[in-house]
Amino acid sequence: MPTNARLPVVGAIACLGAAILLAITSLAPGQQTPPTKPSADPALNITDTGTVELHVQGADLRRVLQLLSTQSKTNIIASKEVQGTVTADLYGVTFTQALESVLQSAGFTYIQKGNFIYVMTEKQYTDWQESKRELLVKVFKLSYVTAADAKEFLTPLLGSNGSIAVTPAPAVGIASSATETGGISLAVEDMLLVRDYSENLEKMTKVLREIDVRPQQVLIAATILRATLTETNILGIDFNALAGVDFRSLSSTSTGVTSITPGAVPAEQLDQATSTIRTDFNAGLPNG
Structure with a gap:
């Protein structure tokens, strides 16, 4: 190539180098190039001892769960409602601590069954717990309160998921007949059948102990006495004379007792009387 042909090429290269040098020297002495935006891809590292180091900024939650699953070789299944982003910097934590921290920061939870970890919302977790609980059945027999009142x-x-069944209210005023005695249609006490969880049944038992009690009542007692006069007591009894006196030996008015005139009282009637009397009444009698 002739020497004159090379001059334009050399001149172009020199101009380009001068332009680059000018651009570099035009920057201020302390000025630096703008920092690049941090990557949203999570940085996860699991050591040989099983500790986890996690650094994420606005990373997709499902992507973080996928990395935790692949690097720890753990089966993690997330429901379709599990969505969101997470920002965290974790050092030297266990896998369980890392998983719980990531999920709690995003408002989710998990359950572990065997070799599987299921990630879900709080509502899904509550519904799952309810579905696994066992409903029990208990019968309450009532003595004083009615079944309708107890149900309230x-x-x-x-x-x-609980329910209450009550015995029907008895029909009153059933007329008697040649074959029926009448009364009410329910021959047993009121009862409740409750189907619920064990802790709720315990609460109901305590409430029924408080309300199914005997009501306070006032006892009114009456005593009826009846006296009938017969031939043996129609004349009455003088209690001053009741002291074991042998009335058969008295044939006239006795001054030893007060106003006793037996007259013609048969001895068999006097034998029916039992009495007591003071024995010192002779002290007041006159001589003779």
């Missing part, structure tokens, strides 16, 4: 007290204590 127990209904607020029922769980979301």
Whole structure:
């Protein structure tokens, strides 16, 4: 190539180098290039001892869960409602601590069954717990309060899946007939059948102990006495004479007692009387 042909190329290269040098020297002495935006991709590292180091900024929650699953070789299944982002910097924590921290910061929870970890919302977790609980059945026999009244007290204590069944109210005023004695249609006490969780049944038991009690009553007692006069006591009794006196030996008015005139009283009638009397009455009698 002729020497004259090379001059334009060399001149172009020199101009380009001068332009680059000018751009570099035009920056202020303390000025630096703008920092790059941090990556949203999570940085996860699991050591040989099983501790986790996690650094994420606005990372997708499902992406973080996927990395935790793959690097720890753990089966993690998230429901479709699990969505969101997470920001965290964790050092030297266990896998469980890292998982709980990430989920709690996003408002989610999890359950572990065997080799599987299920990530879900709080509502899904509550519904799952309710579905696994066992409903029990208990019969309450009432002595004083009616089944309808007891149901009003127990209904607020029922769980979301609980129920109460009561005995029907007895029909009153059943007329008697040649074959029926009448009365009410229910021959047993009122009862409640409650189906609910064990803790709710315990609360209901305590309430029924308070309300199913004997009502306070006033006892009114009356005593009826009846006296009948017969031939043996129609003349009455003088209690001053009741002292074991042998009235058969008295044939006239006795001054030893007060106003006793036996007259013609048969001895067999006097034998029916039992009496007591003072024995010192002779001290006041006159001589003769």
